Amino acid sequence: MKRTVIILLAVSILGLAAAYFFQPDTSIDYASFQSRFATAFRRADFHAVEVASCSGDQIPFPWTLRPQRRASTRDSHIDFAVGFPDSAEHYKLVIDDSPPLDCFVRYFDSRAAFIAIRARSSQASVARALRSALAQEFPGFTITLTTNDG
Known part of the structure; x- marks a missing residue:
């Protein structure tokens, strides 16, 4: 009985580890993402009042999302960073x-990796509407929503 439980526990841990490490890559090429992102929030009647680049360290990856470097198809050892190699907007x-919502796009390896929406609790319904509009444009893409009282 004890041995069966240990084996089941080990198999479960291996299964979770495999699911984490072999996640499909849902990132989107930055050029394609940029135009689609702007179209998606405008379609939902949102307008950007400010856009700024920021350090990727300010927007950590969710624990459920594992950043994956893409294998280079070039033979050259010189790698050119096109777009936003490892940063955020x-x-x-x-x-x-309405007061402005903070919406961050995190880039990794020159690809959009996920969207993080941050809003005050009083803006929760507006933030959910934005997340819904973005989810329609980017099905399967990671979009997080965090609300606080600040």
């Missing part, structure tokens, strides 16, 4: 006369 988005 901070968008302040508004709809009507």
